[in-house]
Amino acid sequence: MTRFLVRRLGLLALVVWGVVTATFALVHATPGDPARATLGDKAPESAVQALRAEWGLDQPLGVQYWHFLTDLVSGNLGTSFQYRSPITALLAERLPTTLLLMLMAVTFAVVISLPLATWVAVRGRGGSDIGVRIFGAVAQGTPTFLIGTLLVIVFGLKLHWFPVGGYGRTTAEHLHSLVLPAMTVALGIVPMLVNSLRASLTDALQSDFVAFGHSKGLKPATVLAAYAIRNGSISGVTILGIQAGVLAGGALVVEKVFAIPGMGSLMLAGILGRDFPVVQATTLVFAGIVVVVYLITDLSYALLDPRARLT
Amino acid sequence: MIPKKWLPALAASTLIASLLLVACSPDLSSSSDGMGTPQAGGHLVMAREMDVTTLMPADATDNQSIWTSEEIFDTLVVPSVNGEGLKPSLATDWVQSSDKLAWTFTLRPGTTFSDGTALTSADVKFSLDTASDPNLPSGFLNEQIAAVETPSPDTVVVRTKTAWSPLPSVLALYANSIVPANYGGKSREEFAKAPVGSGPFKVKSWTIGQQLELVKNTSYWGADRPYLDAVTFVAVGDANTRATQLQGGQITVNETPAASSFAALSSTPGLKASAFDSSYTSFLSLNNTRAPFTDVHVRRAIAHAIDREAILKAAYFGQGTAAGSFLSPAYWAYDANVKGRQFNLEEAKKEMKLSSTPQGFSADILVASGNATQLTTAQILQGELSDIGITLTINQMEPGALRATRKSMDYDMAISYATTDITDPDELVRFIAVQSGGSNALYTGYDSQEVADLATKAASLSDQAERAKIYSTIQQKVNDDQPLIPLLYQPMLYSYSDRVHDFQPSMTGNYNLVNTWLSK
Numbered sequence: 001m002t003r004f005l006v007r008r009l010g011l012l013a014l015v016v017w018g019v020v021t022a023t024f025a026l027v028h029a030t031p032g033d034p035a036r037a038t039l040g041d042k043a044p045e046s047a048v049q050a051l052r053a054e055w056g057l058d059q060p061l062g063v064q065y066w067h068f069l070t071d072l073v074s075g076n077l078g079t080s081f082q083y084r085s086p087i088t089a090l091l092a093e094r095l096p097t098t099l100l101l102m103l104m105a106v107t108f109a110v111v112i113s114l115p116l117a118t119w120v121a122v123r124g125r126g127g128s129d130i131g132v133r134i135f136g137a138v139a140q141g142t143p144t145f146l147i148g149t150l151l152v153i154v155f156g157l158k159l160h161w162f163p164v165g166g167y168g169r170t171t172a173e174h175l176h177s178l179v180l181p182a183m184t185v186a187l188g189i190v191p192m193l194v195n196s197l198r199a200s201l202t203d204a205l206q207s208d209f210v211a212f213g214h215s216k217g218l219k220p221a222t223v224l225a226a227y228a229i230r231n232g233s234i235s236g237v238t239i240l241g242i243q244a245g246v247l248a249g250g251a252l253v254v255e256k257v258f259a260i261p262g263m264g265s266l267m268l269a270g271i272l273g274r275d276f277p278v279v280q281a282t283t284l285v286f287a288g289i290v291v292v293v294y295l296i297t298d299l300s301y302a303l304l305d306p307r308a309r310l311t
Numbered sequence: 312m313i314p315k316k317w318l319p320a321l322a323a324s325t326l327i328a329s330l331l332l333v334a335c336s337p338d339l340s341s342s343s344d345g346m347g348t349p350q351a352g353g354h355l356v357m358a359r360e361m362d363v364t365t366l367m368p369a370d371a372t373d374n375q376s377i378w379t380s381e382e383i384f385d386t387l388v389v390p391s392v393n394g395e396g397l398k399p400s401l402a403t404d405w406v407q408s409s410d411k412l413a414w415t416f417t418l419r420p421g422t423t424f425s426d427g428t429a430l431t432s433a434d435v436k437f438s439l440d441t442a443s444d445p446n447l448p449s450g451f452l453n454e455q456i457a458a459v460e461t462p463s464p465d466t467v468v469v470r471t472k473t474a475w476s477p478l479p480s481v482l483a484l485y486a487n488s489i490v491p492a493n494y495g496g497k498s499r500e501e502f503a504k505a506p507v508g509s510g511p512f513k514v515k516s517w518t519i520g521q522q523l524e525l526v527k528n529t530s531y532w533g534a535d536r537p538y539l540d541a542v543t544f545v546a547v548g549d550a551n552t553r554a555t556q557l558q559g560g561q562i563t564v565n566e567t568p569a570a571s572s573f574a575a576l577s578s579t580p581g582l583k584a585s586a587f588d589s590s591y592t593s594f595l596s597l598n599n600t601r602a603p604f605t606d607v608h609v610r611r612a613i614a615h616a617i618d619r620e621a622i623l624k625a626a627y628f629g630q631g632t633a634a635g636s637f638l639s640p641a642y643w644a645y646d647a648n649v650k651g652r653q654f655n656l657e658e659a660k661k662e663m664k665l666s667s668t669p670q671g672f673s674a675d676i677l678v679a680s681g682n683a684t685q686l687t688t689a690q691i692l693q694g695e696l697s698d699i700g701i702t703l704t705i706n707q708m709e710p711g712a713l714r715a716t717r718k719s720m721d722y723d724m725a726i727s728y729a730t731t732d733i734t735d736p737d738e739l740v741r742f743i744a745v746q747s748g749g750s751n752a753l754y755t756g757y758d759s760q761e762v763a764d765l766a767t768k769a770a771s772l773s774d775q776a777e778r779a780k781i782y783s784t785i786q787q788k789v790n791d792d793q794p795l796i797p798l799l800y801q802p803m804l805y806s807y808s809d810r811v812h813d814f815q816p817s818m819t820g821n822y823n824l825v826n827t828w829l830s831k
Contacts, residue, residue, distance in 0.1 A: 032711025040372035042749055043448040050446045082364045083519045149551060157559050164559040165552045259547040261521040269520060274711045
């Protein structure tokens with residue numbers, strides 16, 4: 001287990017290094033000068049050059065990369081060009097919002113998918129199966145922004161159950177504001193999750209250990225919960241883990257549609273404003289979230305299936 | 312009888328159908344009209360594409376920061392709403408010396424900053440001296456200022472290097488806002504995040520990148536102003552979200568509503584939609600340093616081949632007017648007799664025959680990616696220019712990359728625009744038509760010594776009528792040369808609750824929220 005963890009953490013660090021290096025190369029390869037973007041079209045070239053020097057952008061790329069890496073290792077993510085504020089302070093405000101959004105999205109996805117998949121698996125092939133497949137195909141084929149817009153119009157604008165956008169001020173308002181965005185992200189992963197769970201639950205329900213449970217005289221609900229769902233849910237955990245990247249990408253779109261001040265909107269503002277340090281830092285955090293979720297997914301196998309050996 | 316096994320599919324379809332039905336049904340709610348005597352109080356919430364990036368007026372370059380600073384700070388003078396002149400603000404009057412090299416400003420007596428500190432000539436000197444740093448974004452506009460003197464606490468003398476009429480107009484610029492001397496004891500960085508000004512509102516809190524809350528400055532010098540208790544600016548990047556937030560009553564004002572929905576908004580109960588005059592002019596920029604655009608006949612042929620009305624309808628949903636002169640009608644120097652080279656295919660073909668490439672040629676046109684308006688415009692141009700043998704290839708480019716490409720003059724054609732920061736035409740004339748004016752003539756490379764000399768002469772004269780004559784000559788000369796082709800004059804669009812009254816942004820964009828009020 002320890003060897004597994006050490007090896008995995010080493011690999012994760014390598015992945016994160018690859019991502020931040022690729023991001024560094026991409027943001028510097030794209031035309032567009034952050035100093036010019038900050039000072040505007042009318043500022044004289046001398047002012048632009050002075051700002052480039054202040055930000056170290058006049059140095060060779062290799063030197064800039066070295067400074068970037070050494071700062072990163074020491075926990076210094078730099079200062080935003082646009083807002084002239086330390087990026088760690090910006091992240092401290094934004095990261096909890098995005099994490100809460102992702103957590104609520106996963107919760108909604110599980111709460112919707114598990115009962116739906118169990119219901120279909122128990123009933124077997126038939127109308128319910130076809131119905132869920134049709135629903136899945138429609139939900140999966142609908143772009144996130146369209147689902148979000150529909151939810152806003154119906155539950156925000158018409159029924160006034162939830163805010164149309166924004167994040168509110170108090171914790172209760174934050175949770176209330178995140179319901180529709182989280183549901184939008186959740187609906188993007190529900191179809192795949194339901195399909196996977198349905199298949200593995202169907203297999204589990206036909207297995208010998210379930211038959212054994214019934215023959216022991218256990219209640220059907222106990223057999224379902226303790227035997228079938230526990231075994232069948234391992235595939236769901238895999239899907240959720242794989243979908244971490246989709247969740248992060250979904251957060252980017254959804255934060256813009258719902259005006260949620262999270263990491264996604266910070267990243268977009270950074271890209272548009274040629275704010276290199278912000279783009280690099282937000283990419284690093286998103287990459288970090290994804291690889292940590294992968295690690296947690298691997299570790300959770302051992303909890304759900306005692307036969308799994310992490311080597 | 313519906314088979315039982317179809318029920319889940321039916322339920323799913325019904326759910327989707329009901330969602331669509333509710334989404335598409337009209338909203339019948341409306342609010343009452345409250346026009347009449349201005350009412351004090353209320354909280355105005357304005358949603359904008361982006362948050363402010365700085366609260367230091369001299370550092371501001373984005374419109375959000377500029378227009379916000381004008382609510383927190385005052386300048387010595389302010390432009391009138393229609394852009395035709397200047398009005399007193401912190402200075403109650405101003406006069407130019409007989410040798411035309413100095414301007415004396417008398418400060419409004421008893422004015423204080425929002426923290427209660429008296430505002431004196433020392434604050435004005437500090438503000439103008441620091442804002443004139445050539446490394447600041449707008450520092451170059453103050454390059455004619457030779458010295459700022461403070462003969463008394465309520466008198467300021469600004470000396471200029473040459474006789475220079477645009478000075479009062481430049482002092483109305485946001486970057487020349489009056490801040491406390493030495494930033495009231497704060498560092499420059501601290502002040503930029505929590506500033507103190509003498510304007511109608513003061514900063515309550517700022518969550519960077521998210522929202523800025525302003526509250527009424529109770530010691531503001533304007534009698535009974537402002538009416539509003541508080542103003543919150545929230546960053547909402549998505550145009551659809553801003554529109555739905557306004558309909559849902561979550562915000563009061565939507566800055567930059569989509570032009571496509573503007574007509575519908577005007578007829579939505581409870582909402583108003585207004586188009587305000589602005590200096591925004593869109594152009595088709597041509598690279599005058601690259602063949603065949605070096606040929607004036609090619610440039611004129613292109614200008615005559617463009618049907619601006621078609622672009623206005625298809626790309627701008629009718630919001631704007633076809634442009635003639637490169638200066639917009641929002642300027643006092645605008646010459647309505649300069650009609651531009653209007654759509655005339657015969658004339659376009661004649662000019663092409665006279666050119667170095669009578670058979671036509673191929674060229675690229677740069678368009679900002681994600682900008683549907685520019686893309687539609689380019690597609691229309693593609694069709695229209697094919698009539699005179701020009702094959703256009705549309706090249707979509709990320710806005711930052713596009714800016715860099717234009718600046719490096721590595722392009723054929725591009726859709727561009729210009730706006731002004733001051734009401735005096737001097738800034739924009741130099742910016743668009745003078746090669747050394749700061750932007751290589753809006754990155755066209757147009758180089759006319761005659762225009763440059765005329766612009767310098769116009770800035771040195773005091774008499775507005777005399778100056779207007781020279782600006783007319785410049786407009787005519789640029790119209791003859793067509794270094795860039797004026798396409799449209801565009802208004803600033805706003806949609807807002809019908810509870811909002813006296814919301815009247817000026818042609819430079821200043822919101823003027825000091826006069827705005829909300830009916831209950």
